[in-house]
Amino acid sequence: MPRRSICLSVVVAALVLGGASRASANGAYSHVHITQLALAQLPPGELADLFADPEMVAAVEAGSMFPDSGYAASDPYGEIVHWEPFLHAYLEDLHARFAGDYSSREAKLRIAFMLGFAGHAFVDQVYDTTLLERAAEMGDREIPDLSYDQVADYFLTIDQGIRFTVDDPYAPYADLPAIIANGPDAHAVTEAVIRDGMSRMSSLTHVQSNPRLVQSWYLTAWEYGPFLGTHYYDARAVGSVPWMGGMLVDYWRVLAARAHETDVPSRDLLYRSVPADGATNWNVDLSDSHAWGRISLFFGYAVDRDALASAISLRGSDGVAVPTTLESAYGSVDCSLVHVVPSATLAYDTTYTLELAAGATTLFGEATDAPIAFSFRTRCAAERLSECPPLPDPLVVGPRPEHDAGVPRLDAGTPALDAGPHAATGGGGCSVSHGGVALGGVAHGTPASSVGFALGALVAFGGVRRRRARR
Numbered sequence: 001m002p003r004r005s006i007c008l009s010v011v012v013a014a015l016v017l018g019g020a021s022r023a024s025a026n027g028a029y030s031h032v033h034i035t036q037l038a039l040a041q042l043p044p045g046e047l048a049d050l051f052a053d054p055e056m057v058a059a060v061e062a063g064s065m066f067p068d069s070g071y072a073a074s075d076p077y078g079e080i081v082h083w084e085p086f087l088h089a090y091l092e093d094l095h096a097r098f099a100g101d102y103s104s105r106e107a108k109l110r111i112a113f114m115l116g117f118a119g120h121a122f123v124d125q126v127y128d129t130t131l132l133e134r135a136a137e138m139g140d141r142e143i144p145d146l147s148y149d150q151v152a153d154y155f156l157t158i159d160q161g162i163r164f165t166v167d168d169p170y171a172p173y174a175d176l177p178a179i180i181a182n183g184p185d186a187h188a189v190t191e192a193v194i195r196d197g198m199s200r201m202s203s204l205t206h207v208q209s210n211p212r213l214v215q216s217w218y219l220t221a222w223e224y225g226p227f228l229g230t231h232y233y234d235a236r237a238v239g240s241v242p243w244m245g246g247m248l249v250d251y252w253r254v255l256a257a258r259a260h261e262t263d264v265p266s267r268d269l270l271y272r273s274v275p276a277d278g279a280t281n282w283n284v285d286l287s288d289s290h291a292w293g294r295i296s297l298f299f300g301y302a303v304d305r306d307a308l309a310s311a312i313s314l315r316g317s318d319g320v321a322v323p324t325t326l327e328s329a330y331g332s333v334d335c336s337l338v339h340v341v342p343s344a345t346l347a348y349d350t351t352y353t354l355e356l357a358a359g360a361t362t363l364f365g366e367a368t369d370a371p372i373a374f375s376f377r378t379r380c381a382a383e384r385l386s387e388c389p390p391l392p393d394p395l396v397v398g399p400r401p402e403h404d405a406g407v408p409r410l411d412a413g414t415p416a417l418d419a420g421p422h423a424a425t426g427g428g429g430c431s432v433s434h435g436g437v438a439l440g441g442v443a444h445g446t447p448a449s450s451v452g453f454a455l456g457a458l459v460a461f462g463g464v465r466r467r468r469a470r471r
Ligand SMILES: [Zn+2]
Pocket: 025, 067, 068, 082, 120, 121, 124
């Protein structure tokens, strides 16, 4: 019931929005679209066959909204389902329920849903510690009293022209409370609360997809986040929406193997790295960027970061070990993405090898039985650049798009959110009195009806959200 949810949200928005703080991680709309980009890149095989069915596409899209639905419902399950213990409990339920036979429609739906929520959780860790952190380094600022998540979604809605909604989202609603309760957090949540959270997320996609409703927030996003706006959809930028779409393809391969219990930790534990094996021109220190300068390890199973430290070694071509420290999103010890920080400046034009020793273990006890390693070469010193591979151009701000191009102007109509997935005009919906609104100190003369819907979007999402360390 999009209209009812949004109307309620508009009322609540006025009461709670003032307390909103900057959240991190992608917005709901971005999460769904990253999933869509991954679907478009699937190689032929089991997952491509699975997602030939539109019902399964809808299920993975719904799954990609699920973790944040808990924030929308103001229930702790949102944070809980972002982490590996929930994924582990979900996989155990899957194994017990279907005994490896995933040929039924119900089993396929549950696998699609899992790929959605697990991918979301991974994407949060990546985006927060790469592109979003890089944007802050480049001068992007927090937006006073607003969640950056939702306004960054509008780079997709308006700059990329991406339009979709997620209606009647699938989830294994009846069974999720037991899976959550059986996890290590033993949290009690009802099916009704989860349904409410998912309904709010569905409502949010109706707002986020409508350029007429979100234009003011979009302008605010560009005002405060010009670097993010420039590179949000730039595949060269680690942590951008298309970059993470490609990453998900690799992660889903591991998740599918885990569902089938055909996973091999020595193959699947480290499914991606930055720099990639064979990369050149890697930086010798973090002076250009902390966010993009660390060596990043993408794990197909969550790990205990500190327990893993002794298994990681970084050596130059002379075989001498370089000491390192490890970092992770939110400072969490339990994590799926680990950043390796060399404690010393690396040598120019030198091959380094990072190795994960045999016996590296995951959070739930899977262990590798062979070392995993990859190598990369550092860039050349300034005086030798002419003899070396050319350095890539640095990513800078701009050009900024022409904001008015292609964006329908708001007029006197009152949008009807529940008149169809893409309907933006006509009667119905909520209406509040007209007037201007001040955003970040800039007065935008937008009819308050649209602002009401945008406020509703923020509250439908929960308005205030902040990821935190697992432990
Ligand atoms: Zn999230």
